[in-house]
Amino acid sequence: MRFYTDTPPGHDLTYDDVFLMPNRSAVASRFDVDLATSDGTGATIPVVVANMTAVAGRRMAETMARRGGLVVLPQDVDTAALRDIVAWVKSRHPVWDTPLVLTPNDAVADALNLLPKRAHGAVVIVDEDERPVGVVDEAACAGVDRFTRLSDVADPDVLTMPLTAAPREVFHQLHGRNVHIALGVDEEGRLAGVLTEVSALRAELYRPALDDKGRLRVAAAIGVNGDVSAKTTALLDAEVDILVVDTAHGHQEKMITALKAVRAAVDAAGRGRPATPSAEPAPALDRQSSPGAGQDGGPSLAGSGVTVVAGNVVTAEGTRDLVEAGADVVKVGVGPGAMCTTRMMTGVGRPQFSAVLECARAARELGARVWADGGVRHPRDVALALAAGASSVMVGSWFAGTYESPGDLLRDEQGHPYKESFGMASKRAVTARTRADSAFDRARKALFEEGISTSRMRLNPAAPSVEDLLDAICSGVRSACTYTGATTLEEFHDKAVVGVQSASGFAEGAPLPTGW
Structure with a gap:
């Protein structure tokens, strides 16, 4: 990626601040674009559902993997329950939905x-x-x-x-x-x-994200506290495909220690994978004989190696430290999430586009990749994160208001359907996470909560399923690739030309409200 003026601005940028320039293109159709990722996770679309309790569950994991994406199951899920969820997801058919x-x-x-x-x-x-x-x-x-x-x-x-x-x-x-x-x-x-x-x-x-046995892929999060090695071994035994070592401030000693323990456990189990991800798209298979094979070819089988993801950071230094500690993929983003109050509470964070751009460059120099975590509110934001060098984009609250999220379907005073969402550092999440602690410890931790404890995420009657949102995202990314002249996401990153715009420039590109 390069800037249109060839000179990066002197200040940090978020997604609203930038736009993609169209290039001369030989791509005749958006269906000529392969959306498979280059991070070794086996995903065939660049979308990962964040490990939020209100968003990531078994139904979401099944549906996303069937369409080629990934779901990261939350770290707060009991290990025995998580083992059951993973087994259930992997027993689902790669094409036919569960009745x-x-x-x-x-x-x-x-x-x-x-x-x-x-x-x-x-x-x-x-x-x-x-x-x-x-x-x-x-x-x-x-x-x-x-x-x-x-x-x-x-x-x-x-x-x-x-x-x-x-x-x-x-x-x-x-x-x-x-x-x-x-x-x-x-x-x-x-x-x-x-x-x-x-x-x-x-x-x-779409092509499903399948493991080497032809089963749907699933990821799970690990915290940096407790017996990290034991938790890692338990998740490996449960046949989790991607391990995500997760904490809000990833550039700290506790994270590095935990990440090294995860990497050691993965390597000891013989489940590691080559450090350099392959950018080659999955080989085409016969769609008539291969379940789940789609327009782009056959299912991507990434082998039995477990990908280790760690985060979150927003600097090149933080990225390099996590890669050197054992991360194959680094999660980028502090404070851009819709349920997150970190920036308003602490002043800490960084505009997401600049954070992804810098961290992706640092990771690629070491043969690793990054996931852009947070700040995504439109399909354009996904395209811009990929242009900046992310291999996938994590989505949380945007997917909370769908049939597939774990919450019960509720109705407001006007009868509109909605589901509740909440941040993972909010009072609601912290209370659930510290239930086994002493009363004093729970009260002490409650003083340092960040995030929104409840938010109503309405179901869009015209697009109530996460698959409807995936259609919009993937359509936008495919079209962005055709405008750029790219047929793969790696080529998209190489060819992308990004300009900087004012707030009025962003507003100009937004459609007028209905009924204007």
Whole structure:
């Protein structure tokens, strides 16, 4: 990346301060762009869900990995529970979504409780042999007594297809029909998955992030306190693919000590990977015979090596120290998150674009990569972070208001659906994290909380799923690459030309409000 004037400004910049210049391009279509990352994580899109309790859970992990991204499970999750989550995610099908299942004798109330858990909007009714006999959606439950049996409201007209059916075939079977969901069944006719018309389309456009056994990938966070080596060993035993050593201030001795312990445990288990990431895109596979293969080729299998990520820092010095201590990837960002009050409380932090730019250069000199963590509010911000040299961009609160986030779906005074989000250094998060401490220690730690304890994140009725947001992000990044003349993210970083703009320049690029 270079600046349009060839001279970097004398002050730090955030995403709103910069823009991408269009270049002469030979890229004919946005589908010619490969969004696979170069950091060795096996991700096929450059999006990572941050390890926030209100955002990262099993449903989010399954959905993101199926579309090629990653989810970092929070460090506060009990090890036994985390092992169960990882096993569950890795048992999911790489193409077919997990169905919501009830029996004919269950009540409409049971279906209404389950429907908000999945974006596909349907509960499948199965018999005693787990074979599908009907489908129930929200419309079928409208105006019906909540104690009505599902056998009385289920639509018996079901479309079943073998799990080996290509997503394109599923799309064609659904297109133009009243049935909006296809049910994947195994060789015995038992329910194993579901696909809607749009999810079948997405299965042709995205490649899942798979491990060397063809299972969905998942990451997990580790704190810098306690027995870090034991926690690392437990996560390795649980078959976590990416370990994220996480603390708000990553450039400190406690982090370096913890990171060295993680690296030692990974290497002792024989799970390390080559230090220099490969920038080569995944080889193309036959889409008709490879589950999850998409427009860009086949699934990316990054091997059995575990990637070690550490952060957060905002300087080249901090980046170099973490890489030398054992990090393959460094997380960059202090204070830009939507739920974070660090900058207002302490004055500490740095505008995110400049932080990513400097840290990415330092990491690449050592054969490592960075993740841009925080400050992302629009698809353009993701593109700009990648242009600055990040291999992936971490997203938190933006994804909290989706069907896939862990929280319960609530409704405000006007009936609008929302979910609650909160910062991981807030009173709410600290209280949960210190539950086992003494009353005195909990009270003492409560004096140093930073972050918002509750925020309502509304579900957008037009885009209620995290997959809808991924479509917007990936579409924006693909288009940015075509404007730049790049077909890979590494080429995008090399060719990107960035200019600096005023606040009015940023406002000029924003669409007018609806109804203006």
